[in-house]
Amino acid sequence: MPTPPLIAFAHVGKSFDGGRVRAVDDVSLEVAEGEFLAVVGGSGSGKTTLLRLANRLIEADSGSIRIEGEDVRAADPVALRRRIGYVFQSGGLFPHFSVADNIGITPKLLGWPAAEISARVDELLDLVRLDRNLYRDRFPHELSGGQRQRVGVARALAARPRIVLMDEPFGALDPLTRDALGDDFRALHEKLGLTTVMITHDMTEAILLADRVAVMRAGRLLAEGTPIDLANSGDPYVGELLRTPRRQAERLQVLLPRDGAA
Amino acid sequence: MSLFADPRWSEAFAHLPDYLGNHVRVSVAALALGLLVSLPLAILSRNHPLMRGVLLGLASIVQTVPGLALLALFYPLLLALAALSLAWFGFEFSAFGFLPAVLALALYSMLPVLRNTITGLRGVDPAILEAAQGVGMTQRQSLFMVELPLALPVMMAGIRTAAVWVIGTATLSTPIGQTSLGNYIFAGLQTQNWVFVLFGCISAAVLALAVDQLLALIETGIRNRSRLRTALGGVGIGALVAATLVPSMARSPTSYIVGAKTFAEQYVLSALIAQRLRAAGLSATSREGLGSNVIFDALASGDIDIYVDYSGTLWANQFHHSDIKPREQLLGELKAILVQQNITLLGELGFENAYALVMPRKRAEQLGIHSIADLASHAPVMSMAADYEFFSRPEWAGLQKAYGLTFRAQRQMQPDFMYAAVAAGEVDVIAGYTSDGLIAKYDLVVLDDPKHAIPPYDAIVLIAPKRAGDQALRAALQPLLGKIDIGTMREANLRAAGGDGGSSSDAVARWLWEKIGKSQGHGISN
Numbered sequence: 001m002p003t004p005p006l007i008a009f010a011h012v013g014k015s016f017d018g019g020r021v022r023a024v025d026d027v028s029l030e031v032a033e034g035e036f037l038a039v040v041g042g043s044g045s046g047k048t049t050l051l052r053l054a055n056r057l058i059e060a061d062s063g064s065i066r067i068e069g070e071d072v073r074a075a076d077p078v079a080l081r082r083r084i085g086y087v088f089q090s091g092g093l094f095p096h097f098s099v100a101d102n103i104g105i106t107p108k109l110l111g112w113p114a115a116e117i118s119a120r121v122d123e124l125l126d127l128v129r130l131d132r133n134l135y136r137d138r139f140p141h142e143l144s145g146g147q148r149q150r151v152g153v154a155r156a157l158a159a160r161p162r163i164v165l166m167d168e169p170f171g172a173l174d175p176l177t178r179d180a181l182g183d184d185f186r187a188l189h190e191k192l193g194l195t196t197v198m199i200t201h202d203m204t205e206a207i208l209l210a211d212r213v214a215v216m217r218a219g220r221l222l223a224e225g226t227p228i229d230l231a232n233s234g235d236p237y238v239g240e241l242l243r244t245p246r247r248q249a250e251r252l253q254v255l256l257p258r259d260g261a262a
Numbered sequence: 263m264s265l266f267a268d269p270r271w272s273e274a275f276a277h278l279p280d281y282l283g284n285h286v287r288v289s290v291a292a293l294a295l296g297l298l299v300s301l302p303l304a305i306l307s308r309n310h311p312l313m314r315g316v317l318l319g320l321a322s323i324v325q326t327v328p329g330l331a332l333l334a335l336f337y338p339l340l341l342a343l344a345a346l347s348l349a350w351f352g353f354e355f356s357a358f359g360f361l362p363a364v365l366a367l368a369l370y371s372m373l374p375v376l377r378n379t380i381t382g383l384r385g386v387d388p389a390i391l392e393a394a395q396g397v398g399m400t401q402r403q404s405l406f407m408v409e410l411p412l413a414l415p416v417m418m419a420g421i422r423t424a425a426v427w428v429i430g431t432a433t434l435s436t437p438i439g440q441t442s443l444g445n446y447i448f449a450g451l452q453t454q455n456w457v458f459v460l461f462g463c464i465s466a467a468v469l470a471l472a473v474d475q476l477l478a479l480i481e482t483g484i485r486n487r488s489r490l491r492t493a494l495g496g497v498g499i500g501a502l503v504a505a506t507l508v509p510s511m512a513r514s515p516t517s518y519i520v521g522a523k524t525f526a527e528q529y530v531l532s533a534l535i536a537q538r539l540r541a542a543g544l545s546a547t548s549r550e551g552l553g554s555n556v557i558f559d560a561l562a563s564g565d566i567d568i569y570v571d572y573s574g575t576l577w578a579n580q581f582h583h584s585d586i587k588p589r590e591q592l593l594g595e596l597k598a599i600l601v602q603q604n605i606t607l608l609g610e611l612g613f614e615n616a617y618a619l620v621m622p623r624k625r626a627e628q629l630g631i632h633s634i635a636d637l638a639s640h641a642p643v644m645s646m647a648a649d650y651e652f653f654s655r656p657e658w659a660g661l662q663k664a665y666g667l668t669f670r671a672q673r674q675m676q677p678d679f680m681y682a683a684v685a686a687g688e689v690d691v692i693a694g695y696t697s698d699g700l701i702a703k704y705d706l707v708v709l710d711d712p713k714h715a716i717p718p719y720d721a722i723v724l725i726a727p728k729r730a731g732d733q734a735l736r737a738a739l740q741p742l743l744g745k746i747d748i749g750t751m752r753e754a755n756l757r758a759a760g761g762d763g764g765s766s767s768d769a770v771a772r773w774l775w776e777k778i779g780k781s782q783g784h785g786i787s788n
Contacts, residue, residue: 057392057395078398078399078400079398081395081396081397081398082397082398086396086397088389088392088396089389092389092392092393092396093393094390094393094394094407094408095390095412096408096411096412105399106397106398109397109398109399109403110398155397
């Protein structure tokens, strides 16, 4: 018998502007424990809305969402958010908080003792590979984009959540930083046994990092599955999305032959 | 060097602890009250466009009311409230001085605080707000941990603007009985004591700048998380308040308060009364620069103990009689009305300060004008100037009716400037005051009023109900009654307008007493 899904969307709908914009339209999707799911789509596809519905940053109009088996409508939204890690686009760090205060915010809200928070902050700085002595007391404006996003990841992990939601976490970074950060996070996902949902517009990133990819367009879920499942889906939009990474891979194969450089 | 050798500077300095202390207290109280009301309102309304619009609209309307008028409006309003409170709850409060000033100034401080707090809160990046929610903050935690700290620089800018406005506008609270640095300015303008005017302006400006800079220190302290700066700013403000509170604590609360309206003669007479009370071993303080609409009510409700008014003014303005009666009859009736209010009319000082039509002596002789009746035929080609209230007073209506006066032009002027204006020929006639020393100085002539269209204006001493049976007070003032004739008062007023070291109201009052004392000396020896 398979393990029950940790996150389950069932026929979820959400519209804005009094029903004129259907941002999420009858989406059903499950994420198993330990799984890394990427949701791919263009702007206006409803992918970010779907993520926000999960921790009740916005409320669904219809359908149900269950987190760890519990319907989110029955949960206290504040308590719910404190047990789900959330990584915001370009960090979302509090500019008037130091790195340590940013990372320690959710434990502080949960009432952890100060000494325990401080120890946890050091542990997390090590985990996201930032020198604790150098960065602990810095402010967000003193960090590079990649460093800010590492702090954002550390903050999401601070209260030891089982689930991490990420909203285009690496979108604004330069390719090198983005690659390194993606790999580092995938390693953390494994190491900590997380269940991760990542929103991205970049199919290449999705394929490289995630176990499973879901494709959204105009609020609807078009396809989901492993990269191979997607390749076999037959949906023209999904095919189009897959063409870019495939073509890039082929050209790179030609331009950068594996044994040519050495 | 010689500028600062002027004794008026040291006189001004002597008043500083009292004036500055009161100014700081009323400003701090007003600002604190303003913040207490504005900050919660701004926070509540930040996500409610309708409430925001209404609040900012109301605050803007308040801002368009001139400060002087706003302050003056609060006095009658509170007076009515105080009467209601006494009738309904048996609890009375003073509608005079501190309370109306604090309320009006607090209202004045609201716009910048409201606007900047709302702007500051709404200026917080929505992504940061979402992050605050996302990490698990409640709305309250988001407000106090994220929104308010991030809005603080903009909010502080508003608070600093409000502080500067309140400190500046507080100078206008003098006419409603709140002592402030405005006392220098009002007294200085009336007695042409430019040293006082300058001193008042400079001290108010220095105070405003100092408070602004201390608030700036607190602001940068909070922003840069520098406890030292925040503490220094806080200690600075605290020290300022403490320093200004100490001297006023020491003042004896039982002293007699002598009121004065906003012109030189009143300053001199209140100084004279205060001097006589002190000479009799009583303690006395002056409350100067009170608006003529405020001073009578202040006496009736016991906020001041004593002041000098004029029979015709009370008759027409306070009790709204439009008929004009002969001198003795009017005084008798006035006394009867005042007794009903438990106010004692102690007696007349001996001179009248009536309105009179005044023109240069030479010009009057050339044209053969001796009385207002002679003037009437020349009036249509002449221009006339008067103070701000004359043309709307019953005397003017009476004059027009009695003599059929119509002038080519009518102008309103600051009383101090109108004598010079008529002497220089800028206007042909002015409505002057009979006791004004400038009549002699500029060689002007007072035109006769054969039809008695202008009521009598005997200077009379009024005593508050609570001092009605005070024999010590009566005894101390008895020597003044009937002893100041029009010539003496004119000379005293001329001295007060002298603009030199001997022109302070205290100095002129001493001179006046000496003069009265001499005449009394003669009286006894004869």
